[in-house]
Amino acid sequence: MASYDDKRNFYRMMLNTEVVVTIIDDEVNTQVTATCRDLSATGMALEMEHPLDIATCVRVKVDSASNQVQALDASGRVVRVEEESKDCYLIGITIEEID
Template structure:
């Protein structure tokens, strides 16, 4: 069963951690700065200044401020989008592969 086929309540079975961290998104060679709102073991919610669409594949990088902790790098896919006032949007991403 794909991520998009699962019902809403099942998607919420994963613990989400609010992070409010700066992230770099790479899509088709372009790098875009965004903010990660929350993170779980299977996905993340972001706020981005430009538009993406469901199905877009994004590489995500969250750098660590601590020398002892490695940052997060993952290949993801956009599973939902919600337009925001001012032209940006919130994105729901599923993690396809951790790097």
């Protein structure tokens, strides 16, 4: 039987880079840093110190390591939250829009 990863429609790039996450809220948009573990055309996995609620809207800015490649500025929402250890949560984001 094929594993879940084998059924993906898009290749997942392993990044392990710091990103800025803006948590979109009706009252205030809070910015936090996180580590982007991996990225695909439709989503990303972020490592954070605090969990986010499912369906929370976020904007994620991934800076480029090269001037030849444009930084990624994507909007999406939380679709998965897993506690990996104390103060370490893996947050699954589905990308809804790329600017």
